[in-house]
Amino acid sequence: xxxxxxxxxxxxxxxxxxxxxxxxxxxxxxxxxxxxxxxxxxxxxxxxxxxxxxxxxxxxxxxxxxxxxxxxxxxxxxxxxxxxxxxxxxxxxxxxxxxxxxxxxxxxxxxxxxxxxxxxxxxxxxxxxxxxxxxxxxxxxxxxxxxxxxxxxxxxxxxxxxxxxxxxxxxxxxxxxx
Amino acid sequence: xxxxxxxxxxxxxxxxxxxxxxxxxxxxxxxxxxxxxxxxxxxxxxxxxxxxxxxxxxxxxxxxxxxxxxxxxxxxxxxxxxxxxxxxxxxxxxxxxxxxxxxxxxxxxxxxxxxxxxxxxxxxxxxxxxxxxxxxxxxxxxxxxxxxxxxxxxxxxxxxxxxxxxxxxxxxxxxxxxxxxxxxxxxxxxxxxxxxxxxxxxxxxxxxxxxxxxxxxxxxxxxxxxxxxxxxxxxxxxxxxxxxxxxxxxxxxxxxxxxxxxxxxxxxxxxxxxxxxxxxxxxxxxxxxxxxxxxxxxxxxxxxxxxxxxxxxxxxxxxxxxxxxxxxxxxxxxxxxxxxxxxxxxxxxxxxxxxxxxxxxxxxxxxxxxxxxxxxxxxxxxxxxxxxxxxxxxxxxxxxxxxxxxxxxxxxxxxxxxxx
Numbered sequence: 001x002x003x004x005x006x007x008x009x010x011x012x013x014x015x016x017x018x019x020x021x022x023x024x025x026x027x028x029x030x031x032x033x034x035x036x037x038x039x040x041x042x043x044x045x046x047x048x049x050x051x052x053x054x055x056x057x058x059x060x061x062x063x064x065x066x067x068x069x070x071x072x073x074x075x076x077x078x079x080x081x082x083x084x085x086x087x088x089x090x091x092x093x094x095x096x097x098x099x100x101x102x103x104x105x106x107x108x109x110x111x112x113x114x115x116x117x118x119x120x121x122x123x124x125x126x127x128x129x130x131x132x133x134x135x136x137x138x139x140x141x142x143x144x145x146x147x148x149x150x151x152x153x154x155x156x157x158x159x160x161x162x163x164x165x166x167x168x169x170x171x172x173x174x175x176x177x178x
Numbered sequence: 179x180x181x182x183x184x185x186x187x188x189x190x191x192x193x194x195x196x197x198x199x200x201x202x203x204x205x206x207x208x209x210x211x212x213x214x215x216x217x218x219x220x221x222x223x224x225x226x227x228x229x230x231x232x233x234x235x236x237x238x239x240x241x242x243x244x245x246x247x248x249x250x251x252x253x254x255x256x257x258x259x260x261x262x263x264x265x266x267x268x269x270x271x272x273x274x275x276x277x278x279x280x281x282x283x284x285x286x287x288x289x290x291x292x293x294x295x296x297x298x299x300x301x302x303x304x305x306x307x308x309x310x311x312x313x314x315x316x317x318x319x320x321x322x323x324x325x326x327x328x329x330x331x332x333x334x335x336x337x338x339x340x341x342x343x344x345x346x347x348x349x350x351x352x353x354x355x356x357x358x359x360x361x362x363x364x365x366x367x368x369x370x371x372x373x374x375x376x377x378x379x380x381x382x383x384x385x386x387x388x389x390x391x392x393x394x395x396x397x398x399x400x401x402x403x404x405x406x407x408x409x410x411x412x413x414x415x416x417x418x419x420x421x422x423x424x425x426x427x428x429x430x431x432x433x434x435x436x437x438x439x440x441x442x443x444x445x446x447x448x449x450x451x452x453x454x455x456x457x458x459x460x461x462x463x464x465x466x467x468x469x470x471x472x473x474x475x476x477x478x479x480x481x482x483x484x485x486x487x488x489x490x491x492x493x494x495x496x497x498x499x500x501x502x503x504x505x506x507x508x509x510x511x512x513x514x515x516x517x518x519x520x521x522x523x524x525x526x527x528x529x530x531x532x533x534x535x536x537x538x539x540x541x542x543x544x545x546x547x548x549x550x551x552x553x554x555x556x557x558x559x560x561x562x563x564x565x566x567x568x569x570x571x572x573x574x575x576x577x578x579x580x581x582x583x584x585x586x587x588x589x590x591x592x593x594x595x596x597x598x
Contacts, residue, residue, distance in 0.1 A: 046432040048428050048429045048430075048431055048432060049428065049429070050427045050428035050429045051427070053427070053429045054429075055429045055432075057432055125433075127429070156432070156450060156453050158232070158428045158431050158432070158450065158452070159428060160428060161305075162452070163229075163232075163450055163451060163452020163453060163455075164225075164452050164453065164455075164456050165452070165453040165456040165457065166456075
């Protein structure tokens with residue numbers, strides 16, 4: 001890792017300590033003390049389909065993405081973080097769909113969470129365009145194969161016809177869309 | 179084949195017992211299948227309560243709480259949503275339509291809901307079904323009301339009836355909005371959802387009837403605002419109980435949900451109705467599992483009844499078996515004969531049970547829809563149904579092994595001269 005990256009990481013990990021002093025009065029009014037929910041072992045996938053657009057959101061604690069939830073301590077861990085972030089930013093091997101649906105990744109929206117500052121969550125978002133959305137009878141969440149020690153994978157599904165929640169268990173990857 | 183024929187003839191010889199045994203099994207199978215069909219219908223009916231709505235937004239509480247008071251009219255909101263926040267979200271470019279709802283008053287035990295005409299336009303249930311007016315039209319005037327089918331039926335209201343809304347909930351309320359009566363202008367057709375038990379009025383009407391109320395009491399006569407005076411006032415509500423959102427694109431639903439849940443000015447909660455319904459069903463679905471277990475035990479009782487009948491008949495049939503042996507039947511033939519007999523009884527029982535169940539469904543369907551709003555789809559037998567029925571027949575065959583074994587043992591020791 002370059003010196004610059006380390007410096008940046010150090011700065012980022014310091015920022016919560018710095019921030020209270022830099023808050024303006026206006027910020028304080030709107031700044032919320034709330035925390036989103038964070039449950040180890042539980043990951044959520046939000047899948048939405050409308051027209052030719054298929055979107056996937058992942059919400060997972062860092063512990064289930066990396067295997068740890070702190071700053072990487074050695075080269076192996078640093079490599080793991082780099083590789084995982086590259087995977088999440090690239091959006092490959094996230095989702096499998098029937099091949100005749102003709103889906104292509106259109107955008108990947110990923111920002112790495114701060115590690116080493118308590119709880120951290122990964123919340124990437126991907127958008128796919130499908131040339132033949134009628135063929136989308138199911139999707140398979142391949143991302144689950146890469147995640148670690150997932151106890152419960154909840155899938156929230158929205159299509160123009162369907163709204164439901166499904167829990168994937170025992171290595172199951174497939175989510176029917178009909 | 180010969181054994182089957184023999185078993186059939188033997189059964190015909192004892193037709194009363196056989197028919198009784200078959201009916202016992204048939205009734206238990208009809209019950210089990212009926213429970214299974216009702217269970218499916220209930221689950222679907224449940225999921226069908228609301229559709230076409232992408233998000234429901236209310237004060238931050240629990241997902242189920244919000245679903246219960248906004249859709250099922252059960253329980254109460256912990257807080258209201260400010261009109262400003264509602265307007266801000268309603269004007270968002272990704273939002274196509276919104277349905278504001280305001281709850282809290284009642285009419286003789288039925289909840290009163292303030293809303294807009296968007297409600298009749300966009301709210302769906304049971305897939306794509308829209309609300310249909312059995313009589314009249316949506317509200318147009320400030321003091322117009324539209325009532326659900328149950329309200330109309332139980333209170334004998336119809337279009338043009340006058341109703342006086344009570345302040346708060348409960349059948350008998352001392353605080354009435356009697357100075358501002360409403361006219362029923364529409365009656366909705368039965369939906370089988372909580373809509374049937376709701377009195378709908380305009381959102382402004384809710385503001386109008388509370389315009390001169392302070393700290394839960396109406397102002398003294400001098401400070402009162404009459405129904406006509408209220409029309410001239412600004413009737414924009416300060417807050418609403420909750421609102422439903424329809425998105426331009428379903429893909430934006432999760433993003434909007436997160437934005438609302440992280441909205442800083444006001445603690446709001448956005449839920450996806452289908453997701454919350456799944457969770458609620460997981461909770462209440464336990465009851466129907468219990469029902470299914472009871473039905474399974476009834477089937478078991480039916481099968482045990484069959485076993486009793488066959489075992490008691492064995493003693494009377496010792497001579498029959500001995501004669502069979504004398505004309506060349508081997509002990510294993512006697513064994514197969516009895517297993518075949520139980521198999522036939524059970525299969526006939528299952529077939530009759532299916533027939534009873536379906537005739538009951540067809541006969542009761544109109545009544546169930548009209549009176550209870552349960553849309554029972556008879557459908558065909560599903561794979562799961564076949565699995566259940568198959569299990570019953572296989573269990574019957576297994577149970578049949580016991581009398582067969584007894585008969586087999588008897589035929590080994592009995593001669594033709596046994597005393598019966």
